[in-house]
Amino acid sequence: MSKPKAEIINSIVLSVFDDDGPTPKIYWPSNMDESSRLLIAMKTISLLMGDSVYQNSTSTEEVNYFGILPFPDLKLNGLTYFFLIFDPEARGNAKAATITVLINEEDRVFFYENMKYLRVIIDNAASKVQLAKSMEENEVIINELREELLEFTSEIKDPFSLKRQIKILFTGLDKVGKTSFLHATKKRYSEIIKALPTKGVARTEEKIFEEQNSTITIWDLGGQKQYREKFLEQRKIYLYNVDLLFYVIDIQDSERIAKSIELFKNIIDSLLELDEFPPIVVCLNKYDPDIRKSKEIKNNLKTLRDEISKISDKFRFFVKIFETSIFDHWSLIAAYSHGLSQLSPNRELFENQLKHFSKKINSDAILLLNENGIILSNFSTTGISEKVFEISAPHFQTLYKTFKEFKLLKQDFLISSGITSESKNIIFKKIPVEKYNLYLLLFMEKDLNLEKIDKNLPKFSKNLKDLIHTYI
Ligand SMILES: Nc1nc2c(ncn2[C@@H]2O[C@H](COP(=O)(O)OP(=O)(O)OP(=O)(O)O)[C@@H](O)[C@H]2O)c(=O)[nH]1
Ligand SMILES: [Mg+2]
Structure with missing residues (x-):
């Protein structure tokens, strides 16, 4: 009963x-x-x-x-x-x-x-x-x-349902790199080479933590004409209860810019019609490192940013735009992490913990990553370039893991001194929280007091332990 x-x-x-x-x-x-x-x-x-x-x-x-x-x-x-x-x-x-x-x-x-x-x-x-x-x-x-x-x-219909169902959509024209993006975030590079155009929709599951309260399903929608027509026709099915929407654009495809904006507009209209207001992450994709200086790319970038912002502001959607490329792994991780963190009901609580901790140890910015380099939360006082910090985080993680693998690490952290200016330091530290390994990146503008960090870390980890259980 x-x-x-x-x-x-x-x-x-x-x-x-x-x-x-x-x-x-x-x-x-x-x-x-x-x-x-x-x-x-x-x-x-x-x-x-x-x-x-x-x-x-x-x-x-x-x-x-x-x-x-x-x-x-x-x-x-x-x-x-x-x-x-x-x-x-x-x-x-x-x-x-x-x-x-x-x-x-x-x-x-x-x-x-x-x-x-x-x-x-x-x-x-x-x-x-x-x-x-x-x-x-x-x-x-x-x-x-x-x-x-x-x-x-x-x-409400069923208050006692057993698992939270999260639905993430990857949308955009064909060949813009949706499927490659998803493979690349998992470092499944050999799959990228083999990938064929997606037929209909490909569903996969995402895990941020081994034991999570939610099932996260990613819908990778085929972008070829026949599939996107079907998607728009059956928008009620596809867009119903969507929790997060990625819209991917090929920034190198100058000829189809108008078309990609049109599809974006169609999706926004459909969401409005269905009364769905998910956070949206727009990826200006194929922004490969070697072509960033090209005039054409710069123009495309500006046009797309302007047009996308115009549409989303008009209808009050919460949209964030990223420039991404499969040849710049961390650009993908930054965009992907930002999207996922929107799904956590505890993101304010995490930020609050980071803020307290940063005050205690006198740091100017903190990032918290999971084992896969997904940024779970971040906090920074004004002044430091959050972007530079975000981009460097996963590099530190790679360094850390590499040193660890070659048994070159004595302690559980890395310190960089003198990369920026003498007084500034970056610390990368592993912190076990329950059965998970989380990683902290700390930016210390003024003083570097390792003792203070060690002294305050146990309480910080303990608080995180509680919040991790309900992260997603
Ligand atoms: N230069 C460059 N090429 C990319 C990038 N991402 C994907 N590609 C290439 O773009 C082509 C299309 O990639 P897919 O991932 O299949 O594109 P898709 O959006 O899933 O396409 P549909 O499934 O048809 O909708 C492939 O040849 C990829 O190798 C990128 O960041 N830079
Ligand atoms: Mg595909």
Whole structure:
């Protein structure tokens, strides 16, 4: 017998950092046991706040984080919204607060699938809490939130589905390099040589982590005329529930620029018609290293960038444009990683962790990579060229692995000194998080204090451990 739908929400807690530290102020159900409440308040607030006080923050809207946290001891997963409540009497003029909605951990797919809507509902409640004048008012707000959530869950078809299904589309004209792109990100170079034009659609699965809560399916669509006509005809099937869309263009094909823009426009129109608004990654592909200076390529680049931006801005799509080439592996990884990271509900929480860590160790930029060089998260203070940093990251990873393989590494890190200027250093370090090896790239503009890094690393890894479970 299936559970009544509305029962998926286990509990709700509003926590505030007050004089007693993180305190669960309002909670539902009223018989929720004290230690669980406290654990939720402690974990949500301390993870996100670190040791910082939000001093003199001019606006309480600047600090908002949203993500999924595991509570293995309680066998629950929490969707947490972290925000600040303005309070002239508090240190830093603001108090940290969280609203956490909890469900049984085996039901966590519900969060991933309904993230967008849940975020709106909880965000709305948080805005009201920011304005509330008393705890009685907060009580009313949390009660309304509960009712709204119950109403929402009773309307969706299957809140207890078992796995999050993620759908990624690779689209574009024929011969632009979609299939090659996908092979190249996996370094399956011999397949690129053999690849034939894709007939219809080729589906493959992607794994970011061995054990992930989601099935990621990549649809590589054949771009020949007959296939793209079919795709546009049956757009309801192809574009339904798409989570991420890649649009690939051959930048060397000057004659088909207008055609590729037309197809892009058709896809945007279809998405609008179906009310789907996935993040979009546009790859200006075949931007091979040896032709980048050519006048024709530069012109094409400008035309395409202008036209694509015009269309996407007009319809408010979230589009990011990359220049890519199979002869520049990392250009592919940068574009691909950016796309994948859009799928993680925890990307704000990761960024927050990187930010805290970078403050502690005084670094100016941090990148976090997985074993395959996929950039899971990044953070940088202004000033440093993020792009240069991003591009160099995988090179360090290759160096690191090569040194390791030839047993030339004594420690678990590499330091580059003197590549840029004397005072600047880049550190590449492996950090085991659970059973996964993650890699950190740190850019240190001023001082290089390895002890400080070592001292702060355990806590950072511990926090990441929690977030990795719910990364995707
Ligand atoms: N110069 C250059 N050639 C590329 C690049 N990427 C792919 N190609 C070549 O472009 C041709 C077409 O590549 P595919 O990957 O089959 O293109 P596709 O977009 O999948 O084509 P359809 O399946 O027909 O839609 C092949 O000969 C590839 O070797 C690139 O970055 N630079
Ligand atoms: Mg293909």
